Amino acid sequence: DAKTTQPNSMESNEEEPVHLPCNHSTISGTDYIHWYRQLPSQGPEYVIHGLTSNVNNRMASLAIAEDRKSSTLILHRATLRDAAVYYCILRDPVDDYKLSFGAGTTVTVRA
Amino acid sequence: NAGVMQNPRHLVRRRGQEARLRCSPMKGHSHVYWYRQLPEEGLKFMVYLQKENIIDESGMPKERFSAEFPKEGPSILRIQQVVRGDSAAYFCASSLSGTGVSYTFGSGTRLTVV
Numbered sequence: 001d002a003k004t005t006q007p008n009s010m011e012s013n014e015e016e017p018v019h020l021p022c023n024h025s026t027i028s029g030t031d032y033i034h035w036y037r038q039l040p041s042q043g044p045e046y047v048i049h050g051l052t053s054n055v056n057n058r059m060a061s062l063a064i065a066e067d068r069k070s071s072t073l074i075l076h077r078a079t080l081r082d083a084a085v086y087y088c089i090l091r092d093p094v095d096d097y098k099l100s101f102g103a104g105t106t107v108t109v110r111a
Numbered sequence: 112n113a114g115v116m117q118n119p120r121h122l123v124r125r126r127g128q129e130a131r132l133r134c135s136p137m138k139g140h141s142h143v144y145w146y147r148q149l150p151e152e153g154l155k156f157m158v159y160l161q162k163e164n165i166i167d168e169s170g171m172p173k174e175r176f177s178a179e180f181p182k183e184g185p186s187i188l189r190i191q192q193v194v195r196g197d198s199a200a201y202f203c204a205s206s207l208s209g210t211g212v213s214y215t216f217g218s219g220t221r222l223t224v225v
Contacts, residue, residue, distance in 0.1 A: 034213075043115075043202045043216030044154065087153070095167070097144060097209060101153035 004088045009106045018075040020105050022088030025069045032091040033064060035073050036099070037084040044087065044101070047073065075107075083109045115205050115217035116185075123223045124193045132188040132220045136205030143186045144214065145178060148200040159209075160186060166209070193224045 005023040012018045024033065032051050036044040048055055048062045050071070055062045061074040075082055085104040092098060116135040124130050136143050141162050146154040157170040160180035171178065175193075180186040190197055200221045204214040 041218070043204070043219050045216065046213035049212065097142075097159050097167070097206075098156045098170075099146075099154070099214070101146075101155070103153055 004090060004102055006086075006088055006102065006105045008103065009108065011108045011110065012075075012078045013110050014079060015077050018078045018082070018107060018109075020073040020075075020086050020088075020107070021070065022072070023070045024088070024090055027068050027090055032096075033062065033068075033071050034089045034091055034099070035060070035062065036087045036089060036101075037082075038087070038104070039081075039084045044099075047086070049091075078107075078109045080109050080111060083107055115203055115215050117201075117203050117217035117220050119220060120218065121221050121223070123225060125225055126194060127192050130190040130193050130197070130222055132190075132201050132203075132222070133185045134188070134203030134205075134217060135185040136203075137215050140205035140207055140215075142206045142209050143180050144204045144206075145186075145188050146202045146204065146216075148202065148219075150199070154202060157188075161209070190222075193222075195224050198222055198224045 032049050034049040035047040037047050038044045048057055048060050050062045050064050063072045085106050087101050087104040089099050118133050143160045145157040147157055148154045158178045159167040163182050175191045177189045200219045202216050202219045204216045206214050
């Protein structure tokens with residue numbers, strides 16, 4: 001299975017952008033890049049996903065490198081409610097229902 | 112529908128007892144997945160079920176653990192003769208189809224074995 005590497009933690013100030021990097025150098029051509037986040041004492045929540053092109057939704061933006069070996073989740077204006085663990089996950093095209101959660105990046109937002 | 116409902120939220124069991132965790136998927140979702148999160152670790156896939164069928168149980172421990180998703184009622188994750196190492200948060204997710212773009216997770220059941 002292709003693996004992802006993320007920083008353990010990241011801090012941000014409220015209303016500032018947050019850029020969360022993810023390395024996935026062994027990604028295959030058919031793997032989708034998914035991001036989930038887990039707020040304290042909650043289950044994971046879907047954030048965004050993409051294959052090759054950059055993607056935007058109401059929660060965040062996803063910037064994917066041209067060679068697809070890395071990607072960046074962008075929270076445009078962090079709020080205190082964005083404090084969570086963010087997981088970068090590659091969807092296995094064979095068993096794509098198995099999400100492989102690593103340690104993720106713990107995001108702290110300062111008021 | 113408020114989403115994926117799991118109960119109880121917290122469950123305390125003594126070693127050797129049985130634990131039953133329940134999961135009601137989102138309305139219209141017929142695919143259910145169970146994950147386990149041990150302390151300080153990421154979530155690990157356990158089992159994938161459709162109504163009345165186990166599709167993939169490759170992540171389930173071979174002994175003491177079982178799961179079902181009957182035609183009527185919630186999905187049940189059953190752990191027999193619990194041990195301290197079973198203490199974890201157990202999350203259920205559901206999707207409309209087996210190859211869904213995204214999954215909706217419940218808030219989990221936190222099992223503590225004393």
